[in-house]
Amino acid sequence: MDASTTAPAWASVWERQLIDYLNQHTEHEGQLLHEYVAAARETDSKALAYLLDILVEDELRHHAWFRQLARTVEAGSNLNFADPPVPHFDLDRADSAALLEVTKRLIANERNDLKELRRLRKELRSVEDTTLWALLVDIMIRDTEKHLAILRFAQGHRRKRVH
Numbered sequence: 001m002d003a004s005t006t007a008p009a010w011a012s013v014w015e016r017q018l019i020d021y022l023n024q025h026t027e028h029e030g031q032l033l034h035e036y037v038a039a040a041r042e043t044d045s046k047a048l049a050y051l052l053d054i055l056v057e058d059e060l061r062h063h064a065w066f067r068q069l070a071r072t073v074e075a076g077s078n079l080n081f082a083d084p085p086v087p088h089f090d091l092d093r094a095d096s097a098a099l100l101e102v103t104k105r106l107i108a109n110e111r112n113d114l115k116e117l118r119r120l121r122k123e124l125r126s127v128e129d130t131t132l133w134a135l136l137v138d139i140m141i142r143d144t145e146k147h148l149a150i151l152r153f154a155q156g157h158r159r160k161r162v163h
Helices: 013-042 046-077 096-123 133-156
Strands: none
Touching: 013 046, 096 133
């Protein structure tokens, strides 16, 4: 994939260790990704190939995030703060009222989705051992819970007005 990020000589010990860890993990993610792709290609089972493709999508995203994290730490150690791959923690710049309004609305939508997904999951109990459907709904439930966690994080870190 990409060349590893290298910690500059002036980086702190912590930054060097973190960049090394992120690079090692990125390399491991890359190996795991290749294993998933190979396993999906080699199987005669369309269901297994389908499931492995889901994992490949996740591993690709994880691989990208680790590369972005390493590049961001490296940019910070170079004092190159202009536009790192992982943005600065600047939620305080968002209009607090607007952020609160949009996150409340999106959280309500996600909660409704979660309720519907759980209802659907119950409906699929009779086929959970004979189809992939229930598993896909389980994954969507987890994704929706992740979406809620992200929105709650943004909501909880909005600018607190101090007067």
